[in-house]
Amino acid sequence: MIDEILKAANKQADETEIFFASSESIGADLKQDKIAIGSKSRGSGLIIRVITNGKVGVSCTDNPKTWKQCLDAALASAKFADHIPWNGLPKPDSIDKTLHAFDPRIKPDPDLILNLIERLKSGSESYTADITSGSASLGISEHTIANSHGLEYSAKGTQVHVSLEMIAGTSTGYESDTSWNLDHIHPEKTGENAAFFASKGQGGKEITSGSYDVVLSPMAITQLLEAAVVPALSGRNVHTGRSFFSDKIGQSIASETISLIDDPMDKRGVANCAWDGEGMPVKVLPFIENGILHSFAYDLRTAYRYNETPTASAVRTGQSGAPAIGNHNLILKGPESDVLSEKAIFVHDLIGAHTANPMSGDFSVELSSPFYAQDGELHEPIRTGMISGNIFDLLHKIEGCSTETRTLGSMIMPSVRLSGMTVIGRA
Template sequence: MHNVTDYTDLVETVLAKARHEADEAEVYLGVSDHVSLELRRRQVGEAEKTVTWAMAIRTITDGHIGASMTMSPARWEDCLTAAIASGRISDPQAWGGLPEPVTFSRDIDVYDPSLIPDADTASDLITSLCTAAENGEAEIAGGGVSLGRGSSLIANTNGVLYTHDATSASASLEMINGTSTGYEFDHVSHLNDLDTDKVAKEALFQADYWAGAGGIESCASDVVLTPMALSQLVGGILMPALSGRTVHAGRSFLADKKGVPCMDPSLVLYDDPYDGSGATRWDADGVATRRLDFIRDGTVQSFAYDLRTAYRYGETTTGSAVRSGAGGAPAIGVHCLKLDARRDEVREEKAVLANGLIGAHTANTITGDFSVELSNAACIEGGEFGAPIRSAMLSGNLFDMLTDIAGAGEERREIGSMTLPEVRFKNLHIIGTQE
């Protein structure tokens, strides 16, 4: 696989031409190598090897912002022409300039030089998944492994030229026992950290344990949300409420609560761009990243801004620009969102535990109201699993829930761009189906 450093001469050529046709310009380049194997029961159903190259160009002239992308190095001139043309028909906005270069003082660790995306390594991981899933009643329904290595670069006409290398390894497994299913996954930056044994055993446990699930009566109960379940509410409701774009559009519950104590005093929510699989020293605008405290001591401290939104509303960028691939335009997001609250034994007292939520995407992102179906839920007490729950609904309001948290578990788990603990919430409304 080529590295982005192989294309620095091309990038300089693009910027040199862009200087004559726009006030400012930016080039974002991504190169990646990826291999994946898909499981269908115990057989490899599909193997895929992909190598991608993509360049995105952004131009700014008198506040008119244009953008275009190409997946061919030979088409860079067409890409630049398209970016300038799109800028001519865009509405102008307040613009204070692309960033200038800085010296980074922090290192990150998301690259494993020993991780090579090849079919033999992926096949060995598939074998270890299947072997670890043999000791139970459930059968493998699906799953897979993937290995990836990527390199990205951002450069602009103000002298910025940054590169970033990252690797990834992931494994997932779905087990089935009658109508009961179990699912688990792992995603890491370093191959030796990938735990296929844990993935298989957890998926197997879920499928076998919930095969005997029954109903539950409607009740008010404390609920423990695992990191997987919690991530669906945080990602669907809380993260949008912290976006500067949403705040200034009047669509955020937290818009008027900056500096106001409005959450549990122990709640801490922050973006740590140096620790996690999404760690990076620069954001998608080429702005140096930093820790960003959204909520501390129960008080809203900050909202997230990318460069474009910050200029539009007279704010300062928080280094929160992200891209969905090299061709994606910068947008507000997080790098490694972390949540913490008072530590406690969240499974000791009687409660309902939910490992997943179905329908979280239907939540009201402005008010925080939601009504979801519990997935792989169970009654717990004394730190042990009790009766598995076949089906139940959970309704509530996330912002209300965050005002009085019963406790957070010790362990943390990375789910996408979030690292979360188990969190216990008090007295939520469960709609059951008692047989």
């Protein structure tokens, strides 16, 4: 099919790119402690991108048999596109074609799902709390990218995910885990943590408003970075005046001990790859290194439009649509320490991080499952509270990072200890 599309497209376009993806998944959802819904799905998608005289057209279909109509639509959309200084699709390169995020043991097998569910429930019995909902899923995907320069790469990927939400009185607890490797998924720990936050979160006391040291879990710091820092690193946002970092290349934007790096080859990540969503060979991309802003993220289209160097940061977020600027495995690095050794407020989750202002970085969020912490342990629960501040200022307030990390989507994050955070309580 790919050869047929390229042959037909090359008669009408200067360049052609084809992205074909297929996936299969199986999952189960819990209602209380029983499986309420089981599902199995299979799908595929075809995306055709054509370039003619500097005009880019894209079309997609979930029925590859209709590729001729899809090609016609891509050619038609190119006619109405704006002209950009286009410097060409990538040519074949010598790259590592190892399967970077693939576990052959992961299959759409109901027995695997049942095993994950039972392990979740087993872990949840560590504390007195009731399951309200949960889920387990397995997915297998395969994609091929090819273009009119003879480039053709294919890769397979796997993913396993578990989550659990529990309640004890009016206190709730939530935890999840994701990996591409069955050896790296921990349903028992996920269940235990969800039960801990529900059970031990009961009877929390009000906190007095003031300035505190705060430890954000990997989940909490991920939510804040995704709300403002990640968008600010997009080359498109930089050149359209929608990035806080627009004029700050080469400047100090974080503590000198902090680095934020995209490493597509880190085996902890679920987005490991050897090429990006456009077939460009990937490499380690330091956005922030020792506090200094070094790089922005570019796909081909944005780099060509603004005369910048492509950074192989194109991602495909689904089975349809054009490539977009993103990251592969975004890793926060800082001074490693026991972030809970000294007294602090530990925050497991945040409510409302998406309401942060992506331009200014200002935020005000509600704390979920907060605890007083000291000597490496969580102690008294806090009934409620909010933290407010500026996300970009947080990069200067990070005093330590835990040695243990979590993989959350395309991010690999430690827990971080922040100094001088404004906490708003009711007391």
